[in-house]
Structures are given as structure tokens and as C-alpha cells.
Amino acid sequence: xxxxxxxxxxxxxxxxxxxxxxxxxxxxxxxxxxxxxxxxxxxxxxxxxxxxxxxxxxxxxxxxxxxxxxxxxxxxxxxxxxxxxxxxx
Numbered sequence: 001x002x003x004x005x006x007x008x009x010x011x012x013x014x015x016x017x018x019x020x021x022x023x024x025x026x027x028x029x030x031x032x033x034x035x036x037x038x039x040x041x042x043x044x045x046x047x048x049x050x051x052x053x054x055x056x057x058x059x060x061x062x063x064x065x066x067x068x069x070x071x072x073x074x075x076x077x078x079x080x081x082x083x084x085x086x087x088x089x
Contacts, residue, residue, distance in 0.1 A: 003046050006053070006060035007071040010044040050075065 002012040019036040023029025045064040050057055052073045062072050 003061045005044065005046060005063040005066055006051075007066040008063055010046070010063045010065075012044070013042040015040055015042055 004011040016037045017040045018034050019038070020032045021035050022032040025031045046061045047064060047067065048059055049062045049067065049072060050059050051062065052058075052075060053060065057075055066072055
């Protein structure tokens with residue numbers, strides 16, 4: 001089972017790679033032909049990140065596009081920022 005982005009649903013896609021031979025018509029040839037097709041995979045750029053999901057810190061797979069676009073909410077960098085302020089006298 002492939003890894004899937006938790007936020008965008010991106011996962012590995014299957015496609016084909018074509019091999020050509022010949023010279024293009026505009027260059028004076030008779031045109032290019034497909035001589036073979038082989039299977040290939042298109043893989044998203046997935047990163048394992050610690051993100052806040054439903055108010056809890058969890059490790060999830062997230063695509064780089066989701067991270068850059070701001071869909072991923074990361075925890076604050078410093079732990080003391082989570083503490084409640086002390087009661088002032």
C-alpha cells in the first residue's frame with residue numbers, strides 16, 4: 001500500500017514512458033514513431049511530519065505542496081509558549 005498525503009490525498013500514480021525513434025517531419029524526416037512503452041511511476045514528494053490534527057500531535061505523511069501551501073499546522077517551536085501565564089498578584 002503506498003503512502004498517501006493526509007491532507008491532499010496524493011499518492012503514487014502509474015503511467016507509461018514512451019520510447020521514440022526517427023526524425024521529426026519539420027526537420028526533413030518521415031516523422032517519429034513510438035517503438036516501446038514501459039510502465040513507470042509518478043511519486044509525490046511526501047514528507048513525514050509532526051502536525052496538529054484534531055487538536056492532537058500526530059505523525060502523518062504530507063506532500064511538500066501541502067506543507068508549502070499552509071495546509072499543515074505544525075506545533076509551536078518552543079515548549080514554554082504552550083504554558084498558561086502565571087496569575088499576577
